[in-house]
Amino acid sequence: MEIQERVLENVVVVDLNGKLTIGEGDALLREKINSLMQQGHTNLLLNLGEVPYVDSAGLGEIVRTFTTVKHQGGTLKLINLTKRIKDLLTITKLLTVFDTYDSEAEAVGSFKS
Secondary structure, three states, rough: EEEEEEEEEEEEEEEOOOOOOOOOOOOHHHHHHHHHHOOOOOOOEEEEEOOEEOOOOHHHHHHHHHHHHHHHOOOEEHHHHHHHHHHHHHHOOOOOOEEEOOOHHHHHHOOOO
């Protein structure tokens, strides 16, 4: 799992690349989000376009990340969901919890309203 971050306007886009699984990506994601929150970033986009697989630990980490950001007054939105991840979120009824977008520009714009 590789994680890159970039800033677009007032939003930090967190680009994930690789499997989000126990022992592989879950701890990296936790560290990255905690670091961004400590730096004062509150508008976060999680780009899942290059994530081919998410296991239960990875899904749990996405939920934990969402909760952490929300409790600290921030907003986390998901972009570029693959069919597999969208199906997983639908089956687990989590798709209704997250704001999801197909386009990065649309997601960044949603923070302004």
